[in-house]
Amino acid sequence: MNNQELQSLVCDLSLKYFKIPFKHNAYFNRRLRTTGGRYLLKSHDIEINPKQYEHYGKKAIIDIVKHELCHYHLHILGKGYKHKDRDFKSLSTKVGAPRFCTPTHSYEERANYEYICTECKTKYLRIKRVNVSIMRCGKCGGKLKLDRKKIK
Numbered sequence: 001m002n003n004q005e006l007q008s009l010v011c012d013l014s015l016k017y018f019k020i021p022f023k024h025n026a027y028f029n030r031r032l033r034t035t036g037g038r039y040l041l042k043s044h045d046i047e048i049n050p051k052q053y054e055h056y057g058k059k060a061i062i063d064i065v066k067h068e069l070c071h072y073h074l075h076i077l078g079k080g081y082k083h084k085d086r087d088f089k090s091l092s093t094k095v096g097a098p099r100f101c102t103p104t105h106s107y108e109e110r111a112n113y114e115y116i117c118t119e120c121k122t123k124y125l126r127i128k129r130v131n132v133s134i135m136r137c138g139k140c141g142g143k144l145k146l147d148r149k150k151i152k
Contacts, residue, residue, distance in 0.1 A: 036101030039071035066097035116147040
């Protein structure tokens with residue numbers, strides 16, 4: 001799927017589910033990492049993570065587009081477009097837009113550090129480095145030490 005096909009899909013879904021035309025741009029953005037897509041408030045454009053299409057196909061893209069179109073249409077209409085707003089929650093339920101997309105990588109794959117408790121030997125995976133002089137084991141309160149750092 002390319003950007004023209006994505007634009008066409010977004011326009012079609014907007015008319016089908018919201019009965020309002022989508023008048024801005026929709027395109028793939030390879031720089032997105034932790035999100036399936038995003039609605040840009042200033043330009044009203046929608047960006048989609050192409051990895052979602054590569055991993056899960058067109059169905060995942062349709063779900064993400066419906067979610068982002070909820071943000072888009074509510075923002076244009078001046079209603080509550082944020083995740084916490086009642087308008088957003090009711091519209092996303094109405095059109096069947098999921099709240100979250102499926103992650104392309106598991107937490108275990110993304111984890112860069114493995115810590116181990118010196119007392120009970122419980123292992124903890126973390127994406128970011130942890131200050132072991134402050135953080136303690138969640139089970140026994142023992143000290144943590146760096147067991148392994150993943151080489152990229």
